Amino acid sequence: MRLLYIDPVGADSVDPGMYDALLAAKGPQSEIEMVALPEGRPHHVEYHSYEAQVIADIVRITWHEAPAFDAIIIGCFYDVGLREAREVSGRAPVVAPCHSSSAIAAMLSQRFSVLVGRRKWISKMRENLLLYGHGERLASFRTMGMGVRDFQVDHELTCERLLEAGRAAIEEDGAEALILGCTAEFGFYSHMQEELGVPVLDPVISALKMAEMMAEAAARFDWLPSRVGASEGPPVDEVARRGFFGDSAPIGTRLAELAQPQ
Amino acid sequence: MRLLYIDPVGADSVDPGMYDALLAAKGPQSEIEMVALPEGRPHHVEYHSYEAQVIADIVRITWHEAPAFDAIIIGCFYDVGLREAREVSGRAPVVAPCHSSSAIAAMLSQRFSVLVGRRKWISKMRENLLLYGHGERLASFRTMGMGVRDFQVDHELTCERLLEAGRAAIEEDGAEALILGCTAEFGFYSHMQEELGVPVLDPVISALKMAEMMAEAAARFDWLPSRVGASEGPPVDEVARRGFFGDSAPIGTRLAELAQPQ
Amino acid sequence: MRLLYIDPVGADSVDPGMYDALLAAKGPQSEIEMVALPEGRPHHVEYHSYEAQVIADIVRITWHEAPAFDAIIIGCFYDVGLREAREVSGRAPVVAPCHSSSAIAAMLSQRFSVLVGRRKWISKMRENLLLYGHGERLASFRTMGMGVRDFQVDHELTCERLLEAGRAAIEEDGAEALILGCTAEFGFYSHMQEELGVPVLDPVISALKMAEMMAEAAARFDWLPSRVGASEGPPVDEVARRGFFGDSAPIGTRLAELAQPQ
Amino acid sequence: MRLLYIDPVGADSVDPGMYDALLAAKGPQSEIEMVALPEGRPHHVEYHSYEAQVIADIVRITWHEAPAFDAIIIGCFYDVGLREAREVSGRAPVVAPCHSSSAIAAMLSQRFSVLVGRRKWISKMRENLLLYGHGERLASFRTMGMGVRDFQVDHELTCERLLEAGRAAIEEDGAEALILGCTAEFGFYSHMQEELGVPVLDPVISALKMAEMMAEAAARFDWLPSRVGASEGPPVDEVARRGFFGDSAPIGTRLAELAQPQ
Amino acid sequence: MRLLYIDPVGADSVDPGMYDALLAAKGPQSEIEMVALPEGRPHHVEYHSYEAQVIADIVRITWHEAPAFDAIIIGCFYDVGLREAREVSGRAPVVAPCHSSSAIAAMLSQRFSVLVGRRKWISKMRENLLLYGHGERLASFRTMGMGVRDFQVDHELTCERLLEAGRAAIEEDGAEALILGCTAEFGFYSHMQEELGVPVLDPVISALKMAEMMAEAAARFDWLPSRVGASEGPPVDEVARRGFFGDSAPIGTRLAELAQPQ
């Protein structure tokens, strides 16, 4: 199965460690490509105005690349462009980290908390979780006072802050599971769940596993994205004729070669 | 007061009739400019993947133009980019048609219906109305089987369909007011409310009136957009240094001269 | 435009400062009259049993006075009698402070808090905000331990308490905007928002601006209160014949002359 | 146990049949008095502006009469004044028909419908049922095209309409129980449930039974109305000193003698 | 009226004090039998997997015993088996403690808190209260750090913990009434409400009173459990032929004789 992971930041900001994390977590039958956007795009999307700068790219990449993939993963915990990309993904299901990890958390616990970098992020994520139907299951958001670009700088510090926030969520807010609320928080879940004794969901891995499941379901059972009602996509000929999605996918870098040696 | 109306379609698709409608409805103290996006942008945004192609422009126009305006209006009933544009609008409030007309409808009635072109549109609009808090007040959506580009082609036909849909909403769904669910449905409300006997809200005018109110409130009472928590905007120096929002507003056409004679 | 502000307390309890505040905030095209109820009516409506003593008057005043006004404002943050008065207001829209200020707050922020005098008030106001659809946007209520009649006694003390409550709402509850939860809290918003750096909405001014907008919309676009379904009013001849609303408006005092000099 | 039933209409509009219905349904230990308002009050409260004319009376009667009763029943399916009267009822619980019958319906069925006279009534009743927490359990409202004053005119016609509306609710809307949505719909439930095979709740009897239960609970277990938080009542001395609730209960007629022979 | 109280624990775990509490609280016209399950069943149902061990018994007892009773009470604050038992109770209404006490609390207060033994219990109870429609009225859960079997061991300690938890609920969470969230918390309400000044509802008594009311309503007004839609019960002949509910009620002990002396 071929999976496409879209890291919605400029190519100059891609963290190869994230691709390693994907390779380490993938199933035996999966091949993963990870793409990022052209240089000059924001290096993080903490701000909604930054999200707005990358959503066209996400749609365009999906449009151009979907035919070559079995499922597509949007690599941002705001689940930016999920609805928009789903519309043009053809036969490929599209998944995203917040949706995927909250779905998994709901199977492992009654209530969960999300550990985020800054208060800024909460409103949009809460709105998403509400739309996904997790209003009652959301124990709390806990913030760490760190930006997206800080998590992978000083691992020890990040881990300490995550443990502190996670412990507070469990003890004070009644969380039974934790979700790391940013794809850049990769690499920490394992140590955390050992320390804290509750499942700690890495959103990158959650989305990957959901993508593999949906890709298999599409391939074997023809469970393809609906194309009626709100799920109707734009007319292919209109898009082609007027070129709304450009001539090619706006991809700044593509990590795929690394996969082969494995 | 200077108001900016962003019509989020390519410049080649702008309907000057909409600008006339704005001029006819504005208050005596208002000046309105209407801008559209560069050519090549979608000529309508019925599809969410099309919305995705214009949201960056909306943010960029807001960023570059906001300092020169007292309020900004996003001219699409999906309220596309409302959250994102609000983040970078400085002192200018940003309003949008669905939010504005539903707020007004709630003051004139207990339940209202929205008349839309096609079933495709409903899901996103319902989601918006839900997030705006109108879940209980929404009597129904009624569709007319028309696309965005059809409304202004044959006025008589459009009017007939609108009356039919509106009548059904009132009689079968219990609507006490109607909202025209597309900015391209301008020009019909007046005849409709005469015929139907309930208030019929034009979303362009609703947004304009809300913008005027908010502009006055900003100017006289310093009721400016919040800039803390979820409303925090990106760091100005980061945006400037890295040029995330481009060098200038991506404006394809600007209707302003027409206003001066008035 | 002629606006009627109903202060739903006995005439002996009217604070002329509130009328001054209205005059100072009104638009150039507005004339405002402020009326209060006959003497003997409660001097505040903190208790719901007190509200019950004034709601008939609000309806009767609306019934008798509406034909002479373009919009009507109910001057109490419980929005007492809003549904009831709307039924008999003819062509005049009726607005109220809690509804108006929460609608404005939703355009300036993602979450807001309401600063109230006493815990007693919260339940009814929460219920109203819930019915208005702001359940998710309500960050918190914060109390100041003051009654309605205390706010204008020692301005410095009130201001101190408001700032303390507001600061806690912002820092601990995630409020991005504040609403002053009583019409008697007039005169404080400006200093507060300078100090706290978030918009602070005065409910009297919020309602006034909303009334002006609705009055203009009624006059120019015929957006009149719906009169079908739940918005249907009582038969005029029945009311007239049986005199349910009395012979004249139960007005104890009328502040209008003050307006002329302006 | 002494129960007070307040029929919130003018004394000239009281239907003695309702008092008979109460006497027939009461428990052996209960004594019931039924009072109506002074002449000149509306003869029905279908309109919210009419409700507004009687709510002060309801509060005043409660204030003056509560010390002599073990529970108080407000006799209108809008549950008019329930919150307001509860505030001043001292040790006496206050109940109302919509709240009581929906609570009973929830014990006998999963979903229920309410049969009302006219569409006008629905919005307020739906809002009440929502606030009472029955949003999911409400299968539908069904209207009969009759006013409050029509139900007892032609019993056969009323019964026919009720059966028709009830049948539709069961078959088309999935109702498992029916509530008669007006206290004036008394006398029909028994025949209806024989015909339709589902429980049909008379709101007058529902409220009476709930009142008896609450009166016993108050008397034997000291389960009295809370007087803290939102349930705090006004200061007794303030009320007394300023006379907000008048000198005596505004009672236009009192049906009690009829009870003695029983 | 004959009432059956099912204590859903093994016969060896029955607390005769609970039966005494029932006898002391019952109405003059009621006879109460209390049954427990066969020995070997769990001695408490704090865990949902324990609940699962007793729910078949609850249904079977209801099936076999309902014809001899006028109402049935399930004696566990999880309201275990309420939906299931209602299906096979014939003409007898079935009530349960959480549903009953929350219904009563809603008549005495605007917001209430539930005092539970351990955090474990909260999720299921919150879910129940949500389904019952009390989401907005639930001020909080407060825990005492005690198991079901601890409450009756050291009354002084239990009372102290209850008072502490109740006080916190009132002062910090805004509770206006308290519900004791376990049938084993019987015997404490009276002292508590004297101390705390708010109604404190004993769930055993709440359920008993509701049962008496429903039994009377069934007997006198034929308000019987609905048997259509979701309330449809299994075909009697199928059950009889295949013996799904066993030959007799799985009753381990029956406390009825104790009643006679009274």
Add this chain to the structure above:
Amino acid sequence: MRLLYIDPVGADSVDPGMYDALLAAKGPQSEIEMVALPEGRPHHVEYHSYEAQVIADIVRITWHEAPAFDAIIIGCFYDVGLREAREVSGRAPVVAPCHSSSAIAAMLSQRFSVLVGRRKWISKMRENLLLYGHGERLASFRTMGMGVRDFQVDHELTCERLLEAGRAAIEEDGAEALILGCTAEFGFYSHMQEELGVPVLDPVISALKMAEMMAEAAARFDWLPSRVGASEGPPVDEVARRGFFGDSAPIGTRLAELAQPQ
């Protein structure tokens, strides 16, 4: 990976076709055992009182068998015993059909409908979908007028009814995907989605795929069921000492041999 599928009906009612369906749909790395309950248990669980007869068995099987399996599937669209079994499943995640298929439907569509046999089933399933958070996404339930035991009798008839119900859901209710609301509706999804052009989810396969994903996540990432808060299980020694879950799993038949040849 070893997966256990619990068919919660008596052994005499097992349909081997369901086991074939599981084998046909499983992933290459999965081994599946399917167990049913002892003879005498209900042959279907359409009634909630029947559910009550099997829930203890589900818990006991989970308790005894979980250590030998990587995930457990409860084979009933009521998701009977999901919460209860999760409590005692040790390291094995527990999944169920309604939860799984609604989660998948939410990734393929904005709104979905559930096709059920009889109206009886809807209330509990709606309640489940509400608790799972799908209130807004549920377009409708559509009934076919067939019992659980009818689906596999006349395949052509079933298929015809399913197509008819599905078509109505799509055209009239706005469904974009369909869920077959009973595990006994296996074998039909493929033909249906070809005919109807929208994804049609088989609940057995949905649960199987979710189980495989969760089993892998448990094995590789240690994402195990939470055991704190509401997810805390009963003390192992208490269960062992008192034998609440019996000596062995109450399994009436086990289909596993069939798997080996594959």
